[in-house]
Amino acid sequence: MLFNIINNVRIICAKIVQIAKSGHPGMPLGISDLFSILWFYFYKINFLNINSINKDKLIISNGHGVLIQYVLLYYSNIYNFNDIINFRKFNSKTPGHPEKNEIIDASTGPLGQGVGIGVGIGIKNKINSFIFNKKINIINNKIWIINGDGCMMEGVSYETTSLCGVYKINNIILIYDSNNISIDGLIVTYFNENIRMRFTSLNWNIIGPVSGHSYYNIFKAYKLSLKSYFPTLIIFNTIIGFISPCKSYNEVVHGSIFNKNEFNFIIKNYCIKYIFKKKILIDNKIKYFKYFIFFYKKKYFELIRILNFIIPKINYIYIYTKNRYNCINKSTRFVSSVLLKNIFILPEITGGSADLSASNLTKNDFIGFFKKKKRYRYIKYGIREFGMSVINYGINLTKTGINFCSTFLVFMSYMYSSFRNFCISKIKNIFIFTHDSFLIGEDGPSHQPVEHLKSLRIIPRIIVFRPYNFIEVIICWNIALKLKKNIVCIILSRQNFINNEIKFYNVKNIIKGGYFVLNKKKNDLIIVSCGADLEICFICSKYLNKYFLINIFSIYSSNLLNKQKKNFKNIFINKKILFIESSNDNSILKYKSLYTFILGINKFGKSSNTKELLKYYNITKKNIIKICLYIIKKKF
Structure with missing residues (x-):
């Protein structure tokens, strides 16, 4: 029965890629055995309560192979046939790299990042379990992470697994699909690390290498992984494109579709019986949760508030x-x-x-x-x-x-x-x-x-x-x-600076992302800046206000300002503007104005003290006043 289900998963994966005329069939064909067994026998989830705080998390770090998860969601009556047929189509439920949605916990296009995502979930669940678990474990789920050779090569997977080993996040199970193939061919020519020794040094529990096509070994590895005081790595040796007589063991199968003859050859390798099996549903026992609510009401209401x-x-x-x-x-x-x-x-x-x-x-x-x-x-x-x-x-x-x-x-x-x-x-x-x-x-x-x-x-x-x-x-x-x-x-700034120049606040304007600090109805010039750069703006305006009408506008969040209504964003129309910032940002030009002058930075710095660097970048009181006078006198 299980053999037939797994064969059906492989056939559907190959067929969907053929229909979509794009995709990555190699990985789904290679991991169908280990993924299907995980899905039906070890992955704890109740699709009737998809937002359960204690459901297992499934992260696919090599997200190009997420097609197999779509197929198993179809087997679980979550997706229908039209959903998987629309694989990689516009606005479909089955995009190429879904990243995240209500059903997909996480899937990453950039390789390796899914490993870190799983570690993050594990860390937060450990914190929550120590806060909320009393005599009953409200939070005791597992985080299953699928990754491949490419993820292991990425530096971010080392960073995150290293931290995971230090903190002993033992609710994480990393499933390594080791097929020794990437787009450039056999990885032995550019990646030959001893993964077992690497993770042993990182304080992980190691299982394998074992065959990723032996049901007995897969079951045994998963059972052992559930009883560990350390994060667990399971190394599965698999065959990419298993079992395509034309393209298995070959880098071509990673991202290429099958033609009609190749697809027919795949079908001949299987004895197919289309037997349907629903997903086994597992969830916390309701009576235990009622016990938690009765005896730990404060913790319960705090958890509800947070959720x-x-x-x-x-x-x-x-x-x-x-x-x-x-x-x-x-x-x-x-x-x-x-x-x-x-x-x-x-x-x-x-x-x-x-x-x-x-x-x-x-x-x-x-x-x-x-x-x-x-x-x-x-x-x-x-x-x-x-x-x-x-x-x-x-x-x-x-x-x-x-x-x-x-x-x-x-x-x-x-x-x-x-x-x-x-x-x-x-x-x-x-x-x-x-x-x-x-x-x-x-x-x-x-x-x-x-x-x-x-x-x-x-x-x-x-x-x-x-x-x-x-x-x-x-x-x-x-x-x-x-x-x-x-x-x-x-x-935020490192250096101290004069920040008490604003005497009046209009909170309604501040929350819009930008506001006038010196709110004058008429002005000869508006100086626009933000953060610590406003210090020198105030210094210069004190001198210039003796002779001219100078206004200062703090634009502490241009992203928020861009979301405001047009009448607020058009405050610079028919105005002369001097924009000062310690960066090379010229986004101020998107706002309509009579004239805009940008005093910014367009070159890298030097190792020096503050005074010398201000002179180097021409952000001095003397230079700014000269620029202000030039703008004010400029006629249009």
């Missing part, structure tokens, strides 16, 4: 009045840290840093490190920026709280690929990036961000904040906590 994304009210006015004098003329990273101390009271908040907690100022006394006790919610990621961002994707997939991570802005480049996956999948996360400009000085050009602000702002479905003072930091965090489907990047 429904209900955030308790935070008294920002009290926080501001209590701490405002301590935050005057301080760096925005310090101001944000003051606010974080109050936000960490929420039990659903988790955070961490890539070896820069003391520099990002994201760690405080209200929260402990995750490794000491699993109930603690601050994670030391080590120097693993890319791995950290992918793990955060997984943490947020659990939908059991709010999460942030932090590093220097210049190291955002490591994480750029994962940002696309976040935005495509509409996953929320808060990224804190400090050291936001060349004013970090002596560290040199490798640590001085130039193009990073622009490269962040242009990603669809991302919101970038660069606040100036305590009020703007509060607004940024308030918006960041409430958003559900957006990445939020909070860009």
